Amino acid sequence: MPHGSVPVAGGASSSLRHESAHLHVAGEARYVDDVPLPPNAVHVALGLSRSAHARILSMDLSAVEAHPDVLCVLRAQDVAHNQISPVGAGDEPLLAEDHVFFYGQPLFAVVAQTRHAARHAAALAQVTYEDKPAALSIEQARAQGGALVCRALEMTRGDAPQALAHAPHRLAGQLVVGGQEHFYLEGQAALACPGEDGEMRVCSSTQHPTETQHMVAHVLGCPNNLVTVEVRRMGGGFGGKETQANIVACLAALAAARTGRPAKLRLDRDDDMMLTGKRHDFVIDYDVGFDAQGHVLGVDMELAARCGWSADLSGPVTDRALFHADNAYYYPDVRLRSLPLRTNTQSNTAFRGFGGPQGVAAAERIMEEIAFATGLDPLDVRLRNAYGTTERNLTPYHMTVEDSITTEVLSQLAIDCDYRKRREQIRAFNKTSPHMRRGIAITPVKFGISFTATHFNQAGALVHVYTDGSVQVNHGGTEMGQGLHTKMVQIAMREFGLAQERVRITATTTGKVPNTSATAASSGADLNGMAVLAAVRTIKDRLVTFAASHWQTPPEQIQFTAQGVVVGAALVPFATLVNAAYMARISLSSTGFYKTPKISWDAATGRGRPFYYFAYGAACAEVAVDLLTGENRMERVDILHDAGLSLNPDIDIGQIEGGFVQGAGWLTMEELFWDTAGQLRTHAPSTYKIPACSDRPRIFNVRLMENVPNREDTIFRSKAVGEPPFVHGVAVLHAISDALASVDDYRTCPGLNAPATPEQILRVAERLRQRRAGADAQARA
Known part of the structure; x- marks a missing residue:
């Protein structure tokens, strides 16, 4: 100082x-929807596609325009520059032109005297489609040729195929990880006010005011200096307002420019969920070689993602999934590949963790598989494969890990929460409990901090x-x-x-x-x-x-x-x-x-130092699972997290608590469902379940690590506490898996996919029962 x-x-x-x-x-607290409307303001509502993939044969908007309170209707041809791709891919029209690519794509915007009138008029449109084949899932996208929304990435170090071929033990498997709706409390909203000489002031609920400014200027065909974007606060974002806020701001600004009056667009919850992108869901295929002591020798992994109809941020999201597919573990020989698949669904986008949690889930599945194959405690497998600081410290993208404290964090948390004794007690309980089973798991996190797009730092x-x-x-x-x-x-x-x-x-x-x-x-x-x-x-x-x-x-x-x-x-x-x-x-x-100093990244070679530093932590989760209903309950969670020298311990602990609950919700209850027509059916609070107060752990202990200043020269030696805590939710998935493993007397890795809904839990439990019955019958024979 x-x-x-x-x-x-x-x-x-x-x-x-x-x-x-x-x-x-x-x-x-004032949000966009609380800003007093200027006199003579108009309202905007959207007309959305009712086909997942089609050519538009006709779009009759005469009844829309005839509505007495409608001032005008904006179509694609009314927009000077109709592209709003955040990465310049040219694949994301603001309003659909002659084709639609997902159910819910904006076709037109109605500008009316009132919000009610605009919404009512939008429903009067008559649109005729010529439907085309739609790829709605990863499996369908692969079956239709596997078109990509952006370039794939491969990271290699050593010779993974040879390491796998010569490993004493080898196994392969697949992990399915679902997507997630952002479910911010404040929906997408913008208020645009025209000024003199072409000026436009936009109040927007956006995480990226500069990008929103650039997009508004682009669609208006004016220089950036005529557009000012302001954000006092958002009622939540979680990544859902990094790029997805642009369409709302742009259409409000277009309506303001067209009418010369202030214009407001606020999506209702159904339209918001139908229109905006989600967390990417993944299908991850892995092949791992290891020895009898549980040491990883080689890993080959392909991470396929449902990216949606346009590129959006899917490239950097799937990249970051690869960056975290090692989590806190050293892979001596490794090959990691991404597969960002184009689908006829919402364009998936940024979400807290930005692909990292999906990669971490894959790493933890590998550790779990090895534990079952060797009969070791999963904690011991995790400790034996943790990164070091002087050796075994090179990531798959060739960045040296200089600050690993995974071993210390895991060991300390295991002592603090009495993990090993509780694990023994839980196994004893499960032997005598016919329907209620308990499980416990402890998992670490090593999360890279920086934008992987270097210029954003x-x-x-x-x-x-x-x-x-x-x-x-x-x-x-x-x-x-x-x-x-x-x-x-x-x-x-x-x-x-x-x-x-x-x-x-x-x-x-x-x-x-x-x-x-x-x-x-x-x-x-x-x-x-x-x-x-x-x-x-x-x-x-x-x-x-x-x-x-x-x-x-x-x-x-x-x-x-x-x-x-x-x-x-x-x-x-x-x-x-x-x-x-x-x-x-x-x-x-x-x-x-x-x-930010020191960072660099070469996507062509898959090498560099994309992160300034890593944030660490560990979580221990204990759950109870009802084998009759498939329901689960978090009995106790202990978290030890590394925030460096925390700038504000109370706020950081709040972020850790909230991030954990959101991560646990993603992995246990939040399920997105599209019907065969491509319509998102989980598009409202009535059909999409997020954690409630009653879903929090009954005992919840969160502690910041002490005396661990960031070795890098960050602000007062603190560490980021936004995304890393989200990953602690992985411990809950593995605790549920541990409870289910008791059905087969801990002989088989349950292979539990996410989200671990009651239906999923019951399916896995029945599969394990059948496996145990078959093994018992074979033993008797």
């Missing part, structure tokens, strides 16, 4: 309350100090409930020695901080925190230089404290120093910029 800065109460590394918490609990900030000593902080990250703004406030508080009420965060806007990256990849605090710190320290340097001259004091004797600024033997109130600096014409405003 330069110039003798000292941590202050409520600063970074303390549990300052969430900056909007009082507004949340009072119902006063940058951030900007703008900090103002006013003459009364109050501070305003602006940065390029977005707040979606995760506490990012709170951490940015803490950084300024810590550096200036101020109380929370003296530092104000503003809405994120492209008009203040341009060219920002998405708030994603767990990088929000890392990137924006360093940018805010750079801006603050620039101002501090000016203030110190001024104070040293004004009070004739050496710079090293100037400190910013909670009591004021220590200038030699004097204590100067911060506001006094600031006002004096203003009178001396010292600038009290500064930008800040940060780019």
Whole structure:
């Protein structure tokens, strides 16, 4: 900390309350739908496709246009530039042209005086289709030739085929991992207000204001400087608003430009779920060689993903699945391949973990398979294959793991939660319990932190100090409930020695901080925190230089404290120093910029250092499974997580708790279902189940690791706590598997796929019963 800065109460590394918490609990936090509508505002509703793959023969919108409250109808031909692919693939029209590629694709947009009128009118359209064959699943996509939405990736190190051929033991299998709906509390929404000379201001619920700005400017055919996108907060995002918010913002802006009036588009929940992409579901085929002690010798794995109708972010998502297909384990010889398949379903997109959780699930299945094949405790198999720091430390993408603490985390958590004794007790319980079975599992996580698209690893900030000593902080990250703004406030508080009420965060806007990256990849605090710190320290340097001259004091004797600024033997109130600096014409405003060092990635060779560092942790889950109904219950969960030197322990623990529950929901109850026509049937809270309060663990212990500063120079040596905790949910899947294994007396790996719904659990239990009956009959014979 330069110039003798000292941590202050409520600063970074303390549990300052969430900056909007009082507004949340009072119902006063303002979201897009809460912004008062300007006079003369219009409303937009969408007409959606009712075919999964077809040529549009005719689209009669005469009844729509004849509705008395309809002002106009926007079609593809009304859009100057009708492409909104976030990766420039040219495969994602804003409005369908002559073909549709999934059930729910937007065909047209109705602009009306009221939202009710717009929605009612949209239903009056008469569309005739010539249906074409549709690939709705991974299996169907493969059967129809396996068209890809983007390039596949292969990572190799050593000679996997030879290692497998010469391994003492070898097994192959398949893991199916389902998708997941984001189910943010606030749906997709945007309010666009036209200004003078072609200006357009858009309030959008987006995680990527700059991309939304660029997309709106693109469809309007205007330069970026005419479009300003603003985000005060989102009611959740989880990746679902990284690219998927663009269509809503673009159509609202088009309606505003066409009518010259403010325009609002808010999707209702059914249309939102029908239209937007989900987490990618995967079918993962694996082949692993190992020895009798459980050491992995070689791995060959193909990860096929249902990507949907357009590229969206499927390339980097399937890449990251490969990056995490090793999880915390060293594979001596390895080949990993992605297969991003094009399907006639919603274009799957970013979701917390961004493909990483699917890769981790594959690694943990391999560890489970080896444990059953060798008769070892799965924890011992995991410990024996964990990365080291001086050897056995090279990933499949040739990045050296320099900071592995997997062994320490697993060992400590096993002691803390008394894993081995509880495992023995659970097995004894299962021997005498006919219908209720318990299971326990402990799994680690090693999660890479950085955007794998290297250019996104940058951030900007703008900090103002006013003459009364109050501070305003602006940065390029977005707040979606995760506490990012709170951490940015803490950084300024810590550096200036101020109380929370003296530092104000503003809405994120492209008009203040341009060219920002998405708030994603767990990088929000890392990137924006360093940018805010750079801006603050620039101002501090000016203030110190001024104070040293004004009070004739050496710079090293100037400190910013909670009591004021220590200038030699004097204590100067911060506001006094600031006002004096203003009178001396010292600038009290500064930008800040940060780019992540050390990272590089070459997709052509599948090699590089895509991550600045790794976040670690482990979870132990104990469950109870009812073999009569297939229902399961989390009895106890213990988590030990690595947040480095946490910026805000309470917020980070909250993120860990929430991430875990969301991950457990993905793997146990959240199931997406499409019918044979390609219509998503789980498109509302009535048909799509997410965890409720009663689904949380009965005993839930979460602890941050202590005295583990990030070895890399991150913001105050902290670590990201956005996506890594999500992966702890994998422990629940393996605990359920452990409970089911008791049906066959722990002789067979259950091969439990996700989500482990009651139906899935009952199917696996019946298969294991039949296997046990067959083995018993054979033994008697």
